[in-house]
Amino acid sequence: MRNQQRWVYHRGEGLRTFGVEEELLLVDPETGLPQPLAGTVTEIAAWHAAAWHSGDEPRTEGPEPAKPELYSEQLEIGTSPCTTTSQLADQLRRARLAAAAAAKEAGAAVAALATPPVDFGPLLTPDDRYRRIHDRYAHLVDEEFACACHVHVHLASPEEGVGVLDRIRPWLAPLLALSANSPYFQGVDTGYASWRHQLWQRWPMSGPSELYGDVEAYERTTREMLASDVLIDDHMVYFDARLSRRYPTVEIRVGDVCLDVEDTVLLAVLSRALVETAAREWRRGRLPDPVSTVVLRLAAWRASRYGLGGELLHPLSWRPAPAGEVLSALLDHVRPALEEADDLKRAEQGVARVLTRGTGADLQRAAHAGDPSLASVIVEAVRRTTPA
Numbered sequence: 317m318r319n320q321q322r323w324v325y326h327r328g329e330g331l332r333t334f335g336v337e338e339e340l341l342l343v344d345p346e347t348g349l350p351q352p353l354a355g356t357v358t359e360i361a362a363w364h365a366a367a368w369h370s371g372d373e374p375r376t377e378g379p380e381p382a383k384p385e386l387y388s389e390q391l392e393i394g395t396s397p398c399t400t401t402s403q404l405a406d407q408l409r410r411a412r413l414a415a416a417a418a419a420k421e422a423g424a425a426v427a428a429l430a431t432p433p434v435d436f437g438p439l440l441t442p443d444d445r446y447r448r449i450h451d452r453y454a455h456l457v458d459e460e461f462a463c464a465c466h467v468h469v470h471l472a473s474p475e476e477g478v479g480v481l482d483r484i485r486p487w488l489a490p491l492l493a494l495s496a497n498s499p500y501f502q503g504v505d506t507g508y509a510s511w512r513h514q515l516w517q518r519w520p521m522s523g524p525s526e527l528y529g530d531v532e533a534y535e536r537t538t539r540e541m542l543a544s545d546v547l548i549d550d551h552m553v554y555f556d557a558r559l560s561r562r563y564p565t566v567e568i569r570v571g572d573v574c575l576d577v578e579d580t581v582l583l584a585v586l587s588r589a590l591v592e593t594a595a596r597e598w599r600r601g602r603l604p605d606p607v608s609t610v611v612l613r614l615a616a617w618r619a620s621r622y623g624l625g626g627e628l629l630h631p632l633s634w635r636p637a638p639a640g641e642v643l644s645a646l647l648d649h650v651r652p653a654l655e656e657a658d659d660l661k662r663a664e665q666g667v668a669r670v671l672t673r674g675t676g677a678d679l680q681r682a683a684h685a686g687d688p689s690l691a692s693v694i695v696e697a698v699r700r701t702t703p704a
Contacts, residue, residue: 331657332470333397334588335565336408336580338573339463340391340415340701341432345425348694350432352388352439353422361418377403379411382418386446387461388439391415391426397470401659405581409703412577416702427697430463430498430512430572433680433690448548456519462512463573465495467584468565469591474531477559479598480566481534482527484590486605486631488556488570489615490646493639494667495571495583496623497676500690509623509677512572513616520546522554524612527604534559556616566591570616575676575700582666585659589650592657607634623675643667 342351361382380394393415395407416426432438438461440446450457471477496509508514516522521541528534541547550561556570568587574580597604615629618636622628624643627636632645647654647663654660674682683696 331399332588332592333399334404334470334584335395335397335468336404336584337392337394337466337468338408338411338428338580339385339465340393340412340426340573341429341463342389342391342419342424343427343694343698344423345420345698348434348691350389350434350436350438351424353419353424354384354388354391354441356422357391357415357418357424358382358384360421361414364414364418377407379407379414382411382415384441384443386441386449386457388441389432389436389461390441390463391419397468401581401585401657401662404584405577408577408580412702425698426701427694428463428497428573428575428577428676428701429680429694429697430510430676431501431515432461433500433503433684433693435503445548449552452548453519460515460518462498462515464512464516464569465571465573465580465583467568467571467587468560468563469568469588471559471564471566471591472595474534474559474564476595476598477564477566478528478531478534480591480594481525481557481559482529482604483594483597483602484557484566484568485524485527485612486607486615487590487646487649488524488568489612489619490628490631490642491568491583491586492570492572492616493619493623493628494586494643494670494675495574495579496619497572497575497680499677499680500684500693503690505681505684508621509625509675510572510620513570513620516554517613519552519554521552523556524609524616525555525557526609527606572676575679575697577701577703578666579670579676582663582670585654585657585663585666586646586650589653589657589659589663592653593650596653605631623677624671625674625678640671643671 365381382391385392393411398404498512501511557568560567624639628642630637683693
């Protein structure tokens with residue numbers, strides 16, 4: 317997703333391109349303790365990428381090399397823009413495997429865990445911007461260690477992007493529930509399926525956004541946030557969905573990093589279908605649901621608390637309903653877009669799989685059963701993060 321030159325505002329023929337960014341935890345493969353090795357691992361990963369591509373030929377399509385994140389115990393991996401779901405799935409697997417190989421050379425392993433299960437003190441990545449963030453937000457940063465999944469979906473124009481943002485708001489909480497993968501934090505079972513979401517809500521610029529109506533209102537909101545001098549820069553507009561400042565995309569940021577790569581693919585498929593559906597509604601002049609941000613926060617809280625193991629707020633009634641019923645409504649809502657992308661079967665099977673098997677949070681709790689050390693959670697996470 318860092319190949320900025322490939323992204324331009326246009327609506328060509330065919331499918332919207334999409335891409336994914338994932339944050340991974342670096343851990344000791346034996347103890348499970350997080351390891352501050354991101355600098356070493358990214359150097360190894362960059363060397364591998366350079367060795368893989370040499371000569372004067374243009375680089376073939378593939379995942380982007382891993383890069384550091386806020387903490388030295390984190391990595392960010394990502395895909396290039398993809399057209400088909402099979403391309404996206406292949407790039408995600410390759411990105412995870414490449415990160416795992418580089419981590420192994422550094423004496424670590426990668427785990428797709430949205431919060432660290434064990435107690436430790438994270439180490440800030442040595443970077444001027446990260447130091448400024450820590451100086452501004454103090455202890456909030458010390459306790460905010462979390463790994464997310466961000467899905468980018470291509471736009472035809474900023475105007476379309478704002479129309480999309482206004483119309484996908486009701487459906488973001490179900491995506492959070494589907495991706496929930498952070499029940500443990502610093503040695504404690506939080507009781508939540510996504511504790512990452514609760515941590516993230518402490519940032520003053522996070523959560524659901526208001527209805528905008530047009531690009532001018534969106535930009536005015538951003539200017540007012542920056543004028544408050546609470547944000548370091550415009551990259552800190554941490555809403556659940558936003559217009560990317562680097563690419564002509566809608567960036568859906570609500571999800572935990574998923575334990576299983578197929579769950580990440582499902583999240584991306586549903587996100588692209590939501591964006592396409594919302595864009596069509598915007599072009600037809602269909603008004604967005606005027607639901608308040610207060611209710612959207614309540615919906616996200618339910619998703620964070622229960623994942624798919626309890627009732628969610630149904631976006632068509634804003635009343636509690638079984639998670640399976642809400643996901644069925646989501647599939648119905650985006651069905652035409654899924655069919656046109658040839659993604660319907662994969663989406664239906666993916667939703668059925670997660671409803672039957674459980675979310676990443678459920679898998680973590682199953683791995684922890686009978687093991688008070690939480691080491692089994694991390695061992696299982698490492699195994700699932702890098703598929704064979």
